[in-house]
Amino acid sequence: MFRRCLLALGVVLGASAPAAGQHADTLRDRLEVRIARAPAQAVGLYYRSLTRPDSVLIGANLRLHAASTMKVPVMIQIFRDADAGLLRLDDSLTVHTAFPSLVPGAAFTVGREDDSDSALYAVVGRNRSVRELLELMITRSSNLATNILIERVGASRAQASARSLGAWSIQVLRGVEDGAAYRAGLSNTTTARDLGVLLAAIAAGRAASRAACDSMLAILGRQEFNEGIPVGVPPGTRVAHKTGWIGEVVYHDAGVVYPPDGGSYVLVVLTGGIKEDSVAHNLVADLSRLVYEGRQR
Numbered sequence: 001m002f003r004r005c006l007l008a009l010g011v012v013l014g015a016s017a018p019a020a021g022q023h024a025d026t027l028r029d030r031l032e033v034r035i036a037r038a039p040a041q042a043v044g045l046y047y048r049s050l051t052r053p054d055s056v057l058i059g060a061n062l063r064l065h066a067a068s069t070m071k072v073p074v075m076i077q078i079f080r081d082a083d084a085g086l087l088r089l090d091d092s093l094t095v096h097t098a099f100p101s102l103v104p105g106a107a108f109t110v111g112r113e114d115d116s117d118s119a120l121y122a123v124v125g126r127n128r129s130v131r132e133l134l135e136l137m138i139t140r141s142s143n144l145a146t147n148i149l150i151e152r153v154g155a156s157r158a159q160a161s162a163r164s165l166g167a168w169s170i171q172v173l174r175g176v177e178d179g180a181a182y183r184a185g186l187s188n189t190t191t192a193r194d195l196g197v198l199l200a201a202i203a204a205g206r207a208a209s210r211a212a213c214d215s216m217l218a219i220l221g222r223q224e225f226n227e228g229i230p231v232g233v234p235p236g237t238r239v240a241h242k243t244g245w246i247g248e249v250v251y252h253d254a255g256v257v258y259p260p261d262g263g264s265y266v267l268v269v270l271t272g273g274i275k276e277d278s279v280a281h282n283l284v285a286d287l288s289r290l291v292y293e294g295r296q297r
Contacts, residue, residue, distance in 0.1 A: 027294035028056050031287060038283045041273030046196035047291050050203055050256075050264045054296040057193065063169070064272050066190040067244030068141045069252050072198055073162035073172050075219070077153045078134055079212035080161055087152065089134070092127035095120055099147050102174040102181040110144045110177050116225075117142035138242060139222045147175035165201045167194035192268040195254040199240075199266045203256045216240075217256065227281040228253030229267055232288025236260070249273070251280035259292070267291055 035043045044062040048055040081087045098109050112118040117140035136142035159172035171189045201207040220240035230239045241255025254268040274280040
């Protein structure tokens with residue numbers, strides 16, 4: 001079923017690798033060899049130096065379910081609206097669990113059993129600031145916080161802003177856990193390139209004001225799920241990133257890495273169809289390590 005879903009999205013499954021006997025002597029070769037060893041149905045990788053003309057794209061336009069990486073364009077929209085005076089980060093929003101579906105006439109409820117953060121469910125009916133909800137959305141990947149914030153800024157506006165920044169094919173259609181929309185084939189999707197472009201725009205101060213972009217990087221730097229990209233870099237290396245996963249379907253990690261010796265870069269790895277979480281985590285960590293060690297300095 002998952003294979004058919006990927007094909008319907010135009011994804012070519014598998015990864016190319018050097019021919020038998022070919023020496024893996026470039027970063028691209030090493031990355032492709034590692035990807036070819038993975039029990040994945042799809043892998044998309046986007047690496048781009050932010051200081052040098054150095055990049056590697058492998059399946060970077062393969063389209064997969066975005067999972068929680070769609071929270072990055074939602075965050076961008078919140079800060080753009082704050083810059084424009086359309087909201088304040090200290091504004092209060094009421095915590096609630098029921099939301100209208102993207103499918104007309106349908107509705108859905110978000111529950112703690114399907115959420116990576118449960119704390120917000122203890123304050124249903126009370127108010128919480130946009131700032132607090134934003135922090136939970138990114139650092140704890142709270143689905144409830146995400147849906148409350150999407151209700152405030154609008155999924156279509158987040159998508160339009162992301163596309164205006166160069167993420168031309170990203171789809172931000174709806175909130176999280178909208179089962180009726182999922183069954184109707186209406187899902188948030190992305191490519192490694194889309195996410196890479198957005199992260200590069202944040203790092204360069206182009207996604208919103210410079211102060212807002214610095215705040216976004218700080219929030220991404222407080223990410224609490226660190227099984228992917230951060231494992232592949234030396235301890236203490238600053239990584240501002242966002243993960244996303246749906247068990248046995250996708251696992252993604254997308255971030256900006258700041259090596260102590262300089263030469264910051266964007267790395268995005270999307271994976272599809274890996275059945276064990278630890279295997280997906282190890283793949284992303286290995287690719288992160290190869291990029292860190294093989295990048296131009």
